[in-house]
Amino acid sequence: MSITRPRGFRATGVAAGIKSTGAHDLALVVNDGPRDTAAAVFTANRVKAAPVLWSQQAVADGRARAVVLNSGGANACTGPDGFADTHRTAEHAAEELGLSSQDVLVCSTGLIGERLPIDALLSGVTTAAGALAAGPDADADAARAIMTTDSVPKTATATTASGVVVGGIAKGAGMLAPQLATMLVVLTTDADVDAATADAVLRAATATTFDRVDSDACMSTNDTVILLASGASGITPGADELAGAVREVAADLARQLVADAEGASHDVHVVVRAATTERAALAVAREIARSNLVKAAVFGNDPNWGRIVAAAGCVPEEVAPFAVEDLSVSVNGVEVCRAGGAHRDRSEVDMTPRETLIEVDLGAGTATGDIWTNDLTHDYVEENSAYSS
Amino acid sequence: MSITRPRGFRATGVAAGIKSTGAHDLALVVNDGPRDTAAAVFTANRVKAAPVLWSQQAVADGRARAVVLNSGGANACTGPDGFADTHRTAEHAAEELGLSSQDVLVCSTGLIGERLPIDALLSGVTTAAGALAAGPDADADAARAIMTTDSVPKTATATTASGVVVGGIAKGAGMLAPQLATMLVVLTTDADVDAATADAVLRAATATTFDRVDSDACMSTNDTVILLASGASGITPGADELAGAVREVAADLARQLVADAEGASHDVHVVVRAATTERAALAVAREIARSNLVKAAVFGNDPNWGRIVAAAGCVPEEVAPFAVEDLSVSVNGVEVCRAGGAHRDRSEVDMTPRETLIEVDLGAGTATGDIWTNDLTHDYVEENSAYSS
Incomplete structure (x- = not known):
């Protein structure tokens, strides 16, 4: 219907x-x-x-x-x-x-x-x-x-x-x-x-x-x-x-x-909180969602917060003001990064569910923004290389 | 030495x-x-x-x-x-x-x-x-x-x-x-x-x-x-x-x-010509070089100019002024797109060499810019998902 x-x-x-x-x-x-x-x-x-x-x-x-x-x-x-x-x-x-x-x-x-x-x-x-x-x-x-x-x-x-x-x-x-x-x-x-x-x-x-x-x-x-x-x-x-x-x-x-995204094995929800503006939150969320290294790590069930932080750091300061030492990152509810450094052990994160939740707190304001993406998989490469579309 | x-x-x-x-x-x-x-x-x-x-x-x-x-x-x-x-x-x-x-x-x-x-x-x-x-x-x-x-x-x-x-x-x-x-x-x-x-x-x-x-x-x-x-x-x-x-x-x-890029099977040289400024040329070249769909097509030896043109179209007009109907695209020397539409047949393009040359003419000015990238391969996904790095 x-x-x-x-x-x-x-x-x-x-x-x-x-x-x-x-x-x-x-x-x-x-x-x-x-x-x-x-x-x-x-x-x-x-x-x-x-x-x-x-x-x-x-x-x-x-x-x-x-x-x-x-x-x-x-x-x-x-x-x-x-x-x-x-x-x-x-x-x-x-x-x-x-x-x-x-x-x-x-x-x-x-x-x-x-x-x-x-x-x-x-x-x-x-x-x-x-x-x-x-x-x-x-x-x-x-x-x-x-x-x-x-x-x-x-x-x-x-x-x-x-x-x-x-x-x-x-x-x-x-x-x-x-x-x-x-x-x-x-x-x-x-x-x-x-x-x-x-x-x-x-x-x-x-x-x-x-x-x-x-x-x-x-x-x-x-x-x-x-x-x-x-x-x-x-x-x-x-x-x-x-x-x-x-x-x-x-x-x-x-x-x-x-x-149903081509070849995906995880749906990834990137939520950025405590940004100065919604635009800033979305810019950081999008940069993370577009990082092939982040997406490949999710495919490998690896809560690689270093790649997440590195992606956030690529957003120009004038777009999203925040201090690196205020960043925290949670993956599927486990705060693997606090104050810009390692916190809880990455082995605590269960990456097996289809849905992966990446939460980033910028510690800079009160605005929130989120982006949905997928992981980068062998099947994505296959579907987009094996024939013209 | x-x-x-x-x-x-x-x-x-x-x-x-x-x-x-x-x-x-x-x-x-x-x-x-x-x-x-x-x-x-x-x-x-x-x-x-x-x-x-x-x-x-x-x-x-x-x-x-x-x-x-x-x-x-x-x-x-x-x-x-x-x-x-x-x-x-x-x-x-x-x-x-x-x-x-x-x-x-x-x-x-x-x-x-x-x-x-x-x-x-x-x-x-x-x-x-x-x-x-x-x-x-x-x-x-x-x-x-x-x-x-x-x-x-x-x-x-x-x-x-x-x-x-x-x-x-x-x-x-x-x-x-x-x-x-x-x-x-x-x-x-x-x-x-x-x-x-x-x-x-x-x-x-x-x-x-x-x-x-x-x-x-x-x-x-x-x-x-x-x-x-x-x-x-x-x-x-x-x-x-x-x-x-x-x-x-x-x-x-x-x-x-x-x-030597991780898992790459092609080195891709994206050259954008006839841009209004070098900055405009580089912006278009970078957008093409970053398109996972373009990179996966190159891995599949597919001179998919539609994906190249679509990537160029994602650059904001204020960054790179050009008219779609003036675009031409050559892949490995074969002009597969002219005046924004299909030109020579894509079957004429030999994609087997390690180096792939993508040339885009914007028809908007005299500036040139180029970016080197790689294709998106199964090995890239493997190397970036199988272990933390």
Whole structure:
């Protein structure tokens, strides 16, 4: 149950033949209203795929009726021809659904630099338009169709006190970095809200969820998170109420992305406390989360706090003021470093759980920030070297 | 032949018992003058090991007579006790050599956060002081004694037109990042120069050699590069002449560090051209050199230009202005991306050589910058996860 659990949505996923494997590779999500509120956030990478360029301008008016998503090709670095492919996709979906192409968003994911098999994609859109279904189980195929190296489909839902429902699907298993990951996410809600509210709610949710996932410090060309609101519940929840539910679904999906990151054997939660500002805390957390030496140590079940402290020391003082002699580091609850030096013995740390908690106290202030990452494993190297993706 | 090839130097390396393996682990280098000119650059990491803190102040007067270097322990994050250990090391070496402790520099490398076995170290200093030798072959043991995960000792020499000789030894095989790597380097010369000249020559040389090596984006707590000048040649070369020879030796050693980086199967040279400034070129080169996805692709012999372009796109526009549609990328001489899109087929690229050349043209200006890195391999993961280092 995910994006069609809120009232007012239909979805489906089909095998359009974009992937040579014959797997599902095209998803279609339709908002039947009565409202057509939409908001979206996109990758901060300056190299933006054609579907990102299209969807940015299409959603600028705060409205959208449908989203076409494909795996099997990113349609990035494909020039004007690639943009024309995305435009045709939106126009074709609009014709099939009786909409304006400006109300159709497009997302793509897969290898950069290759044109999509546009004929297969367009006939897939036709097939999908005929297969759309509503109801709580209609969305399983959609979640499956956007998978790339994901091992499982990722779905989540939440319900607010006033009865508004939020659902979401996500794909992403690598190239996960703040602002954003290699991720496509569609969130739906039957709340009756305007575009400004939807935009504010979505940005607040992504800032503390998807933007805090940093699997390998690599930011993709295609990242897109879309929120569609149908208004079909007839309920206009308080902004905080809706924000809470959207954040809950986003956090759930973000956590699933980390758990399914390519080749990972540990999910690593880096929490930095007692920083002067949240920005300082996040900068230190991100530097630790991006250290290959820290990540390899976690893979080796080694609570190597020296590497953690060394990573923290790479953050410029103007970004994160702290004194080395005030640093303490705990790994899975054991304070292995206090006052910048060795404290409890590292052999006390149990590194066997899948989740590793690294807590750093900077002793400099009261702000906190956290980042989720993964360990650096043989399987990560294998998945990212053995074939193009 | 390395640091004792220039006249006026003695050196040795001994097994002091710091390493449990019984391998050589302590080196001593002595400048017999007549001059005692010295300069040094140190890690930019805010977490600085005790020997870095000691040597920074000891070399501040531009003079030094001896360097004690140990492997088997970094003496970092060891607090006041660790600093006292370094101080005792300098004082003991000074006594053995009839010097002031302020003229003795200390370098350490190994695991962070553990105290050194100071008694073994001090008796090793005594042994080393008695084993010092001059001449072109006296330095082999010194180069060997500073090795950690290095597979080979690293040495280099150069001679200038006027007959001045420069020699160097280095250790380092991981945690290689700008400013600087996990590296200890001692350079010697028999040039007759003052401290200001030595400092300028050393900083110019490291800026374009060791600072451009970025094996894994991890900056260590102990990096030190020292230049000692004995004046024993009686020759005062032109500043450019000496700078050229010091740079040549530094570049040679830096290249050896890359070639011996932990677990690497490719040395990757990232050259960014047609940037608005050198800083912009270096920022783009560093982002590409630090991308785990690019590095894993190189390991897989995959000229995946999409990952290269995506990495370039992560550099903020204010740091490196360029337009995506002006980007071109060549891998090993084959222009796989032109005008931001696919150009020659990636199958034309021969990725089998150890050295991989990635050239990016930003089409934005005339400045160039380059970074050396390595690929991301199973052996890198193994060496950095299987044991603490």
